Every structure is written in C-alpha cells, then in structure tokens.
Amino acid sequence: MAVDAPEVTAEQLRDQTLAWLHEQLPPGWIEAIDSDDRERWGEMRAAIDYDDWCTRLGEAGYATPTWPQEYGAGLSLTPGQAKHVNDVLNHYKAPRPFNIIGIGMGGPTIITWGTEEQKHKFLRGLATNEEIWCQLFSEPGAGSDVAGLSTRAVRDGDEWIVTGQKVWTTVAHIARYGMLVARTNPDVPKHKGLSYFVLDMQAPGVDVRPLVQITGDAEFNEVFMEEVRIPDSMRVGPEGEGWRVAVTTLMNERVALSGAGSLGGEAVGGSALDRLLTRHADVTDPRMRQRLAQAYIENRLIRLNNQRAADRRKSGAEAGPEGSITKLMQAEYNQRLQKLAIDLEGARGMAWEGRELRLAGTEERGMAWMTAESDASRDIARGFLRAQANTIEGGTSNVMRNILGERVLGLPKEPDSSRELPWKDVPRSA
Numbered sequence: 001m002a003v004d005a006p007e008v009t010a011e012q013l014r015d016q017t018l019a020w021l022h023e024q025l026p027p028g029w030i031e032a033i034d035s036d037d038r039e040r041w042g043e044m045r046a047a048i049d050y051d052d053w054c055t056r057l058g059e060a061g062y063a064t065p066t067w068p069q070e071y072g073a074g075l076s077l078t079p080g081q082a083k084h085v086n087d088v089l090n091h092y093k094a095p096r097p098f099n100i101i102g103i104g105m106g107g108p109t110i111i112t113w114g115t116e117e118q119k120h121k122f123l124r125g126l127a128t129n130e131e132i133w134c135q136l137f138s139e140p141g142a143g144s145d146v147a148g149l150s151t152r153a154v155r156d157g158d159e160w161i162v163t164g165q166k167v168w169t170t171v172a173h174i175a176r177y178g179m180l181v182a183r184t185n186p187d188v189p190k191h192k193g194l195s196y197f198v199l200d201m202q203a204p205g206v207d208v209r210p211l212v213q214i215t216g217d218a219e220f221n222e223v224f225m226e227e228v229r230i231p232d233s234m235r236v237g238p239e240g241e242g243w244r245v246a247v248t249t250l251m252n253e254r255v256a257l258s259g260a261g262s263l264g265g266e267a268v269g270g271s272a273l274d275r276l277l278t279r280h281a282d283v284t285d286p287r288m289r290q291r292l293a294q295a296y297i298e299n300r301l302i303r304l305n306n307q308r309a310a311d312r313r314k315s316g317a318e319a320g321p322e323g324s325i326t327k328l329m330q331a332e333y334n335q336r337l338q339k340l341a342i343d344l345e346g347a348r349g350m351a352w353e354g355r356e357l358r359l360a361g362t363e364e365r366g367m368a369w370m371t372a373e374s375d376a377s378r379d380i381a382r383g384f385l386r387a388q389a390n391t392i393e394g395g396t397s398n399v400m401r402n403i404l405g406e407r408v409l410g411l412p413k414e415p416d417s418s419r420e421l422p423w424k425d426v427p428r429s430a
C-alpha cells in the first residue's frame with residue numbers, strides 16, 4: 001500500500017487497513033470478530049501460518065507503520081496516523097510479530113543512528129519477524145549501572161575484537177543479531193568510552209547459554225564473547241558515543257514495556273484485565289470486587305498516561321522520560337493484577353491439569369500470542385510467576401524513580417563518585 005502520509009485522512013487509513021486485512025486474513029476471520037464468535041476465530045488463529053503471516057504484515061508495512069517506507073518496511077506514517085492503523089489491527093486481532101526487542105528497540109535505534117547501509121540491511125528483516133534481535137547490555141557486574149560495563153572491544157584495522165560476558169539476554173538463543181554496547185576506551189570516564197555495535201549472533205566466538213526462570217521457561221540467557229570479530233561497518237553511531245545510542249534504545253525500551261503500544265496495561269504479559277472481569281463477573285466477595293475495581297481504575301490511569309505520551313510523540317517529540325512513568329506504573333500494576341488473578345483462581349491457581357507450566361519448543365516464538373487469549377489456570381499461574389520480573393526488567397522500579405526524580409521533577413542528581421574517573425581507575429570487584 002502506498003500511503004501519501006501528509007495527505008491521508010484517518011478514515012482512509014482505517015479503510016485501507018481494513019481492506020488489506022480482508023484480502024490477507026483467512027476467509028471468515030473478520031466476520032468471526034464482528035459477530036463475536038470466539039470459538040471460530042480461535043480455530044482460525046490456531047491454523048494460521050504465523051511466520052508467513054508476519055512476513056506479509058511486515059512487507060506491507062503494517063508491522064511498523066511509522067518506519068520509513070523506503071527500506072522495505074513501514075508506511076512512513078506519523079505516530080498519530082499509525083494509531084488509526086493499529087486500532088484496526090488490534091480490533092481485528094491481527095497477529096503481531098514476536099520480535100518485541102527488535103521492533104520496539106532495535107529498529108528505532110537504527111532509524112535514529114544507523115547508516116543508510118545499516119537501514120537497508122536490517123529494517124526489513126526486523127519488521128517481517130525474520131530476524132529476531134536481542135539486547136546485549138547487562139553484565140554480571142553492570143545492570144542498573146550499565147555504563148560501568150566491562151565487555152571490551154579493541155580495534156584491529158576495519159574490525160573490532162570483542163571479549164566479555166553479558167547476562168539476562170532475552171531471546172538470545174533465537175536471535176540473529178544483538179545490540180551490543182562495549183568499552184572501546186577504558187582511559188576516559190565510563191559514559192564516554194563506550195561504542196555501540198550490531199553483533200551477528202552466529203559469528204565465531206559467540207556462545208549462548210540459556211538460564212531457566214521460575215516459570216520453567218528459558219526465555220533469557222548468558223552470552224559469552226571470546227575474541228569475536230565485528231566489522232566496523234556494524235558500529236552504530238560514532239566511536240565513543242555508544243552511551244548516547246544506548247539511551248535511545250533504553251528510552252524506547254521503557255515505551256515498549258509501558259504498554260504504550262496497546263495504550264493499556266497488557267504489554268508485559270499475564271492475565272489481561274478484561275479477561276479477568278469476564279471470568280469473574282459473578283464474584284460476590286466484596287474484597288475481590290473492590291480489588292477488581294481498583295485494577296480497573298489503575299488500568300484507566302495507565303491508558304491516560306500512555307495517551308499523553310502518544311500525543312507528545314504525535315507532535316514530533318522523541319520518546320522522553322515520561323516512558324519511565326508508565327514503565328514504573330505498568331510494572332507495579334501488573335504485579336498486583338497477576339496476584340489478584342491467582343487469588344481469584346483459588347485452589348485452581350496452585351494445581352492444574354495437563355501440560356506443565358513451561359512453554360515448550362517452537363511455541364516460544366509464538367509466546368506473545370499464545371498467551372493472548374488463553375485463560376486456563378495454568379496460564380494464570382504462569383502469568384503470576386512471570387510478573388515478578390516486571391519491576392526488574394528494562395530497569396528496576398528504583399532506577400525509574402531516580403530518573404523521574406532527576407529528569408521530571410528536577411531534583412539534584414544522585415551522587416556517583418565514579419562518574420568523572422577514568423573507567424580503568426574505578427574500584428570494582430574482580
């Protein structure tokens with residue numbers, strides 16, 4: 001679809017998106033949604049070829065409607081225009097790519113900082129879900145203080161030789177590329193000696209080892225790099241400016257984890273509020289009813305905050321610290337919501353029939369949409385356990401509060417004695 005971005009109206013965008021869905025979705029899908037025939041729709045959704053669907057969605061530009069069209073993905077729409085497209089896709093429950101890190105963080109970073117060659121090389125594969133990306137920031141000795149990281153990149157002609165270890169790297173085991181921040185100059189203060197690279201996860205010397213979580217899933221990994229060679233053409237942004245590039249990724253991560261895409265509180269997994277309200281519509285316990293009402297209020301507040309942030313972006317502003325407000329609210333709200341879900345489940349929340357908790361094999365790739373409609377006790381238990389990570393992943397709630405204090409409320413900066421020291425002179429454990 002060629003969209004003349006400045007001219008197109010909201011109605012045209014909605015009509016064009018709906019026409020595309022009519023053409024591309026299995027026959028009967030749209031009608032099943034319109035008539036609220038969930039069973040029929042569920043059967044069709046289970047039968048759809050997810051990889052093929054994601055390719056078509058991405059190539060048509062609908063997976064990433066704000067991305068520039070000239071790189072083979074995107075529709076060059078403004079965030080305000082993209083909202084109309086997304087409303088139609090959401091309403092008709094069009095499956096979306098699982099590539100949350102790549103699309104939510106990698107793509108925007110490449111669009112902001114990448115060379116033309118990098119944009120041509122990476123954006124299409126991201127949008128079509130053909131190339132999953134991971135984020136190689138956290139290390140055993142550097143999580144909240146990610147600028148203190150130790151992974152070294154040493155220049156060798158047109159290449160960099162990288163040695164170090166990353167940890168908690170979500171989806172590294174299925175990723176084609178990773179966003180890597182490494183230290184290229186240890187003689188300057190920590191924020192100034194970093195550079196940002198796209199790492200080929202299949203390069204010799206990259207070793208990915210899965211870590212099993214409380215849910216039984218192995219969603220994230222340790223990644224060891226032993227003299228891995230990266231061409232200089234895969235450096236993103238100037239040498240030594242890796243921190244500024246990383247901040248672009250982190251700002252977009254907070255937006256992605258804040259529920260901004262759906263505007264609601266459903267971005268971080270687990271039981272969605274509307275399904276809980278339907279499942280427990282006849283609950284009589286006044287305390288449970290009160291907690292459901294409270295969850296509804298909090299969900300509305302998050303939506304309104306996300307709407308405010310979306311309006312800001314609509315006016316052309318980049319993702320700003322307001323992402324930290326909803327990231328913080330979303331994480332803590334979701335933990336309360338998943339706790340409520342399991343409390344409402346009663347004894348069924350502790351025992352379930354059939355499959356064990358963990359997601360098996362290839363289902364991992366379809367994880368985001370596999371849990372989207374299921375409301376079995378097993379998934380509610382899984383959602384409760386998974387939610388424990390919400391206040392850690394993408395920056396802890398304490399760190400979000402620091403950012404809000406400093407950047408939104410204008411409070412004095414947190415003291416950091418290592419900030420101005422050359423990184424090599426900062427005391428650290430071995």
Ligand SMILES: Cc1cc2nc3c(=O)[nH]c(=O)nc-3n(C[C@H](O)[C@H](O)[C@H](O)COP(=O)(O)OP(=O)(O)OC[C@H]3O[C@@H](n4cnc5c(N)ncnc54)[C@H](O)[C@@H]3O)c2cc1C
Nearest residue numbers: 135136137138143144168169170389392393394395396398
């Ligand atoms: C499910 C999950 C997925 C993740 N995926 C990825 C990924 O794909 N890629 C990646 O790079 N990382 C990933 N992470 C790592 C995540 O970003 C870090 O765990 C997080 O930033 C915290 O770092 P840390 O674990 O080293 O804890 P620490 O930084 O050691 O923090 C320990 C405690 O100290 C507190 N604290 C630390 N500094 C301050 C401060 N300045 N002020 C107040 N309190 C402070 C923290 O709030 C926390 O309570 C993931 C984590 C989880 C749980």
